[in-house]
Amino acid sequence: MFLRPGIIRWWRGAVGPRPSGASRAEESPLRLELFSLEHLERHGKALAGWHQVDERGGRNRLLARLSDNEQVLLDAYELVVAAAEGERRLSPAAEWLLDNFYLIEEQVRLARRHLPRGYNRLLPLVINGPHAGHPRVYALALELIAHVDGRLDQPGLVGFIAAYQTVAPLRLGELWAVPIMLRLALIENLRRVAARIAHGREARDEAQRWADRMIEVAEHKPADLILAVADFAKTQVVLSSAFVAEFARRLQGQSPSLSLALNWVDQRLNEQDLSIERLVQLEGQSQASDQVSIGNSIGSLRLLAAMDWREFVETLSVVEATLRCDPADAYADSDFSTRDACRHVVEETARRGRLAEPAVAERAVALARATGGDGSVHDRRRHVGWWLIGPGRDRLERE
Template identity: 50%
Template sequence: MTRAALAIPTLDQENVIVIKNKPRIFSRRRSLTSNERDTDLLRGELLSIEQLKRHAVMLASQHKIDPYPRPDRLLSRLADNEHVLHAAYDVVTASTLGQRIVPAEAWLLDNFYLIEQQIAQARQHLPRGYSRQLPRLKDGSSAGFPRIYDLALELIAHMDGRVDSDNASQFIAAYQSAEPLKIGELWAFPIMLQLALLENLRRVVLRIARRREERDAAIIWADRMLAAAEREPKQLIHHLAEFANADVLLTAPFVEEFYARLQAQGPAMAFVQTWVEQKLLEQGVSATQLSATAASTAATNQISIANSIGSLRFIGVMDWRDYVESLSVVEQTLRENPAGMHANQTFVTRDRYRHVIEDVARGSSQSEIVVARAAIDLAQRAADQLGRNERSAHVGYYLIDRGRPLLEQAVGCRLTRRVRFRRMSRNFRLPIYLSPILLITTLVTAVVLSAFGGIALDDWRYWFFALTGMIAASALAMPLVNMMVTLILPPRSLPRLDFSKGIPDIHRTMVVVPTLLSKSQDIDDLLEALEIRYLGNRDSNLFFALLTDFCDAHECIQPGDEALLAQARTAVNTLNATYSEDRTCIFYLFHRPREWNAVDRVWMGYERKRGKLEQFNALLRGEAQSAFSEVVGDTAILASIKYVITLDTIPSCRAMLHER
């Protein structure tokens, strides 16, 4: 059943009585609509979630994709909707000054700013030609429009404009159980919902504006008759005759407003009401019936505009990234990655993988699902042969790394000349980079030497100016070429893991601060800074440590060494006791003794900062067990530390605790 068959009666389909056989419509009313369907609400049979899911499966079996490109019709329709919405808003705004406002009109006036925002966003997110990349329907009521746009229309029609995360997710999921959607279609769904809701609002607002015009007409006629009855009662019969000859449409809104005005005057207008009632009875309808029709239509308009505006607000606050990933069949396929890391990556990284799937699918005759499955199969084959920890066992190796040609070969992807040239040029990156530098240097040097044309080649001055000119020209050429390279070849971001919800156990991390123990106040400052860092990063798999040495000295042991070390030891233990409810051990101290440096002829920590980090990493690997003379904290977790983050001391300490 089509949406046209399910549409509720429009204003023109209401009980309308025409005084004469030649009805007239206000010129403004004609300007608001070009055809009768403009007021047909996107409203079909209201469905439950289960019925909606069955309807989605039925649509999947009915949709036929047009293989040929078609012109973009969405932008032109959006522009037309914007024009109609503004025109209708102007009608309501101008007519309601000093008049009674019905609830549907109040919804429009209070929320029109939101409608304008949504129109601007829709135009911004729907660049010209964008919808051409989406599969289009070959036939049906939405022929020529993107398939995903038709799904948005269907959802709005059978939910009466009320869209939420539940019905949107289940509707699309049910459709994909029969026919998977492309990644681009899923991303386009929010904007298509916006366009469909704006389309529905256009129709609702047109109905509201028409009803307002009909009420305005009733007010004009009623006021003329009331004024005549007050000034010259004898002229009232002439106004009634003029009313009868004016071809006025006795619509439900007109009669309701007309009666409301006349009834306030009591018996003086009784014969006018009697005449109108007689005309209505001749057509088989009463004023009471028209009033009920008007109330029903007003309620329908109010519900439709309220649901549509509420759905527009929902679209603005919905996290569509999670929505797309939860419904993307490609994403679910990629999560079968044998390395088990795909789901733990950042959204940007996962989205980059999906874009590659789209590109490869466009270059081949295979669907996105087939391409994703081929990438998983290649990764699984590598995992079986080389192990899951091998780089080629990760699906990203075949999407953004050196394994991509293998994937393209597996699915029969045809590369464009531009892509082939770009890949071929990677083998000659250094010559390509140096060539423009040499060219610019040579040209600038030649220009400089041309100013010294009278100097012979065997003159030393010629070669002096040539050499200095080349040095100066290269200093100009290199930054110029570097700037051009950054503009032509933007940097490619590396894949990243997502730790926004916490660091997993397999990525346990130690934050270390290499420093010196020199004064008591410095130790207090260091531990305070370490505590502040923890309070800002209270992750269960994040630990904090000081890597300390004593200051350089002419002897191995200095008088105040033990006191400083004891203070540091006590401070670390105190911090662990303070936050023992979080974890038993969070803070650590790793201290090294002085060693004799024969070159500098001084007792010092081995290789200072670099040596501390080197020996600490060795300790994590189970080596250099004797490198640190003092270790405070639970050493059982050291073997599970995978990453080490190195921080400098805080600025206030750095001035006092600098390492040579």
């Protein structure tokens, strides 16, 4: 048994009746031109120059989308489970969804836990382009996922973000938000593939019902086959690649009289410069692409869990690089909690003073450098920590 009844019952009680998969708009997976590392870096710089940003943040729309994504994934999973229990053929992507749904559930829970309702107010928003109204760091996550077809790796991620920051440095909070935003973007991608899985499953099920009806009529009342085909034509079935591929698979090689139904389908398709053969080919390509996208996205969710995000932030933070210019050479040798405390003060001071974080870090370093080195008190003042988490903080904030 694949379904976990407790989860299904909780969802039905929490969100009420669910629309069928077919009633939801199908959005394309995050799948754009594949970029090499060099191309990703160029793209990062281009985005940084193009993005228009509202530094004030805004309301959190990502939580609502996460809940919707979770339901689409659950709807698709239920369809796949029903098909598996009915011993119907599954697409490769559907098998991936079936085998890894537990991991997707876990990632959705993690995303919700790490996405408090007021989070967006701390993150600058993009106000132009397709991701307008969303946090800038989420827009970057979507762009990256789309240009690697969901297959993240650390060099690509670091190179992309580093290149963006050569033009427009990210806030510390944005860098810390990268893992949650990547998780949300991957869940978004999985939702889109899952919606395609659901639409394909429903189309194949409909094709199977019509094909079975045709086969039964051909076997028992062959004279009525033309009436069955007429009924089929009246329903105005959408001849999607999934429907046509399954319909043809079920009827080809059966009774010769069934060629009547196949010929009607082919004639309809010819009106659109298509054919059964072409749609079967397109369906195969679509299934292969979806399998790659879902496999890559699930693999990337595992990568997120394995990455050292402290190292990521400290490697890419412009504030961190500035504070490491500490004239006492003590900052870099301090422990993580001390460095983190210094960075938090930079964040808070910048936010209250409506300043850029790098400017605050530069001022702390400048104050440390301006202090002479002729005595123990002065030596301590040559450490940026004196000005951030020590007695010099008041002066830093005043200036």
